[in-house]
Amino acid sequence: MTAHTGKPTLAVVGATGAVGRVMLQILSQHADIWGEIRLIASPRSAGRKLAVRGEEVEVVALSEEALSGVDVAMFDVPDEIARQWAPVAAARGAVVVDNSGAFRMDPDVPLVVPEVNPHAARSRPRGIVSNPNCTTLSMIVALGALHAEFGLRELVVSSYQAVSGAGRAGVDTLRQQLSLVAGTELGTSPGDVRRAVGDSTGPFSEPVALNVVPWAGSLREDGWSSEEMKVRDESRKILGLPDLRVAVTCVRVPVVTVHSLTVHARFEGEVTVGRAREILDTAPGVVLFDNPGAGEFPTPADVVGTDPTWVGRVRRALDDPTALELFVCGDNLRKGAALNSAQIAELVAAELGAL
Numbered sequence: 500m501t502a503h504t505g506k507p508t509l510a511v512v513g514a515t516g517a518v519g520r521v522m523l524q525i526l527s528q529h530a531d532i533w534g535e536i537r538l539i540a541s542p543r544s545a546g547r548k549l550a551v552r553g554e555e556v557e558v559v560a561l562s563e564e565a566l567s568g569v570d571v572a573m574f575d576v577p578d579e580i581a582r583q584w585a586p587v588a589a590a591r592g593a594v595v596v597d598n599s600g601a602f603r604m605d606p607d608v609p610l611v612v613p614e615v616n617p618h619a620a621r622s623r624p625r626g627i628v629s630n631p632n633c634t635t636l637s638m639i640v641a642l643g644a645l646h647a648e649f650g651l652r653e654l655v656v657s658s659y660q661a662v663s664g665a666g667r668a669g670v671d672t673l674r675q676q677l678s679l680v681a682g683t684e685l686g687t688s689p690g691d692v693r694r695a696v697g698d699s700t701g702p703f704s705e706p707v708a709l710n711v712v713p714w715a716g717s718l719r720e721d722g723w724s725s726e727e728m729k730v731r732d733e734s735r736k737i738l739g740l741p742d743l744r745v746a747v748t749c750v751r752v753p754v755v756t757v758h759s760l761t762v763h764a765r766f767e768g769e770v771t772v773g774r775a776r777e778i779l780d781t782a783p784g785v786v787l788f789d790n791p792g793a794g795e796f797p798t799p800a801d802v803v804g805t806d807p808t809w810v811g812r813v814r815r816a817l818d819d820p821t822a823l824e825l826f827v828c829g830d831n832l833r834k835g836a837a838l839n840s841a842q843i844a845e846l847v848a849a850e851l852g853a854l
């Protein structure tokens with residue numbers, strides 16, 4: 500703990516990125532439990548000033564010295580930077596909350612969603628706690644609540660992923676492409692959008708404006724994408740269900756922020772929509788918004804900037820009384836990244852006696 504305040508020192512590593520900026524907003528909105536909040540980024544961002552808790556704080560370059568005297572370090576940096584620097588921070592005494600993919604499946608690193616498996620954060624042999632991928636996080640709070648009562652057996656999921664999942668470059672690319680196609684008749688003949696967009700596909704393989712792209716991440720065995728494997732592997736680990744059957748197709752859509760998913764969830768026995776709705780209505784971190792007759796179901800345009808997991812279109816499967824169909828939306832930069840990291844950091848701070 501910081502000697503002069505008795506409150507823990509928090510480092511935000513990757514403070515200038517898309518998720519880092521949201522972390523600073525969240526830290527400014529949540530109860531002020533931290534002593535110093537140290538902002539750390541790559542050397543090229545050092546010296547910039549960012550606002551947190553109403554104060555301008557200078558960003559310092561990532562170094563061993565910058566990680567000294569830190570109690571909790573939230574990392575949002577590329578996998579290779581996390582792989583190198585998270586163990587350095589841990590060796591210097593910090594508990595690391597890491598939002599990269601570097602450690603999520605390490606058996607000595609817990610993968611934590613505070614509403615689902617908060618107990619897991621207490622056992623961290625490497626001094627690192629991992630934050631799940633934003634696509635997993637956008638659905639898992641609702642599924643964890645249903646699993647606790649019904650016992651999950653199988654998931655069949657399709658994602659509709661926002662471009663901010665690919666960082667600021669993803670957002671810049673969509674906005675640039677939209678400016679190229681706005682006010683045109685494009686989208687009426689094969690390849691016309693592709694020709695208008697040209698090489699401006701940014702981090703995506705295909706045009707994303709006026710399009711949907713059934714791909715996110717990199718190629719894995721047998722045609723699966725890394726993003727699809729993350730949803731499967733991480734759901735199993737968080738729920739403690741190593742044999743859970745999971746089939747996922749990840750799709751990128753022209754939405755700035757908020758990942759949406761359709762979910763077919765099969766349980767141990769028969770389920771009722773009435774009981775499922777009661778569970779979702781009372782689950783912490785979940786909002787049930789489900790009255791299609793009145794046009795009420797979650798959409799990214801309404802969910803963006805909010806904290807909960809929003810659930811609508813709750814139905815029992817027509818051909819399987821043990822299965823539910825759901826439509827789920829979550830802000831991929833908030834619960835999908837910065838908020839869940841902040842919640843984990845707060846769990847650790849409570850354990851350190853700061854709350």
Ligand code: 2RA
Pocket residue numbers: 632633634660661663664665715716726
């Ligand atoms: C994406 N889930 O949406 C990834 C980012 N972690 O691209």
